[in-house]
Amino acid sequence: MNIVLGVSGSIAAYRAADLARELMRQGHTIRACLTDAAQQFVTPTLFETLTGNPCLIDAFDEPETGRMAHIDWARQADLILVAPATANTINKLAAGIGDDMLTTLVLAATCPLVVAPAMNPQMYANEITQRSLKTLSARAVAIVEPQEGDVACGEHGQGKLAPNSQIVDTVQAVLASSRLLAGKRVVITSGPTQEPIDEVRFLSNRSSGKMGSAIARAALLMGAEVTIVSGPVQIAYPLQAKVVRVGDAVQMLEATINESAGADIVIGAAAVADYRPADPVAGKMRRGKDNITLTLVPNPDIIAQVARSYPSACVVGFAAEPTSDLSVAMEKLVRKGLFAIAANDVSAPGTGFDAEDNDIALIRRDVAPVMSGRRSKLACALWLLDNLAR
Ligand code: PMT
Numbered sequence: 001m002n003i004v005l006g007v008s009g010s011i012a013a014y015r016a017a018d019l020a021r022e023l024m025r026q027g028h029t030i031r032a033c034l035t036d037a038a039q040q041f042v043t044p045t046l047f048e049t050l051t052g053n054p055c056l057i058d059a060f061d062e063p064e065t066g067r068m069a070h071i072d073w074a075r076q077a078d079l080i081l082v083a084p085a086t087a088n089t090i091n092k093l094a095a096g097i098g099d100d101m102l103t104t105l106v107l108a109a110t111c112p113l114v115v116a117p118a119m120n121p122q123m124y125a126n127e128i129t130q131r132s133l134k135t136l137s138a139r140a141v142a143i144v145e146p147q148e149g150d151v152a153c154g155e156h157g158q159g160k161l162a163p164n165s166q167i168v169d170t171v172q173a174v175l176a177s178s179r180l181l182a183g184k185r186v187v188i189t190s191g192p193t194q195e196p197i198d199e200v201r202f203l204s205n206r207s208s209g210k211m212g213s214a215i216a217r218a219a220l221l222m223g224a225e226v227t228i229v230s231g232p233v234q235i236a237y238p239l240q241a242k243v244v245r246v247g248d249a250v251q252m253l254e255a256t257i258n259e260s261a262g263a264d265i266v267i268g269a270a271a272v273a274d275y276r277p278a279d280p281v282a283g284k285m286r287r288g289k290d291n292i293t294l295t296l297v298p299n300p301d302i303i304a305q306v307a308r309s310y311p312s313a314c315v316v317g318f319a320a321e322p323t324s325d326l327s328v329a330m331e332k333l334v335r336k337g338l339f340a341i342a343a344n345d346v347s348a349p350g351t352g353f354d355a356e357d358n359d360i361a362l363i364r365r366d367v368a369p370v371m372s373g374r375r376s377k378l379a380c381a382l383w384l385l386d387n388l389a390r
Helices: 011-025 044-051 069-076 087-095 101-108 121-125 127-138 164-177 210-221 249-260 302-309 327-335 377-389
Strands: 002-007 029-034 079-085 113-117 147-150 156-160 185-190 225-230 242-245 265-268 275-277 296-298 314-321 340-345 360-364 367-371
Touching: 002 011, 002 069, 002 101, 011 029, 011 044, 011 079, 011 164, 029 044, 029 101, 069 101, 079 087, 079 101, 079 164, 087 101, 087 113, 087 127, 113 127, 113 164, 121 127, 121 156, 127 377, 185 210, 185 249, 210 225, 210 377, 225 249, 242 249, 249 302, 265 302, 302 314, 314 327, 314 377, 327 340, 327 360, 360 377
Parallel strands: 002 029, 002 079, 079 113, 185 225, 185 265, 225 242, 265 314, 314 340
Antiparallel strands: 147 156, 275 296, 340 360, 360 367
């Protein structure tokens, strides 16, 4: 595997040399990138000699003429490891700042990122550093926590770079997870549907597409080929996913059935309207004095139809329930003929519709339900796919 080793300016930078060696012993190709501050402790020559590859130090370095290295290396990387990662580098990574080669390269990459912090204990405990680490974790960056001990500045506390063996183990685990869905096709329904009442009004719900997008990102991180069939949403989906845009449930059914042919996993994260107006009005309905009655007819059950049409696919639904009681979700699992269902309590504050986090109970037939606990939607999605893939 191709690993980019980013080294930032900590006294622990000297340990990055051994880390490079250990990762090479595990069969990986290492290409190093040093920040300016890292070069106060170690040199590019050290890493070039150790790895047999050029070492990047400047944002405009171009070891191969005509190939922008920050894009080229980002494209080729299977994983980026930043070890040691200083408070400055961590805060820049969390904020999306790209003002040197390392941070620019990370911005351009879509592969998994592992960050091993090393710094003075006060800098590690600093509220901003902690918030940045939380932000990175929510984006599925693996953090190898620093250890407690005596640090170079004479203080005692948490801030020592984790042992190299622990960093290597984390890299190996993240790489293994990044191949869990290699060669698999994953189809995800996402967002709401809009059921027209007339040409300007519709029935819909508060689904934002964030859960569907998180599942797409997680599946891509695990090596899958991803298609999203999405109702109207504002959020941006990952660029590497194919996105099929639809409006109402009937369109979503047709697109999902088409896209699911040959898929290995189909996940229904969309909040599909159960009913649609029977006779949408042409033009605009006019206001009158009398009450009006809207006749609704049931929409097709998309995920159930996918499960019937493609019995060899692993078809997984979501159950949005205003309760933590799992009995209704279990009934849906059986009625819709699904392999599994992820129940989320949409009445719990901070999770469910349009929230950043979720809290899922994964229910399979004849297996006790497992709980994700409250996490970012991306972390929930990684947890869900990991459970399904294993
Ligand atoms: O988009 P977000 O704002 O991030 O919110 C995420 C979410 C809360 C919408 C998501 O986590 C979720 O729970 N999605 C399913 C919502 C839902 O419609 O649940 P349901 O219990 O009504 O449906 C059960 C399953 O059947 C779902 O997989 C649903 O996609 C599917 N279904 C339902 C009705 C229908 N006509 N066709 C379907 O395929």
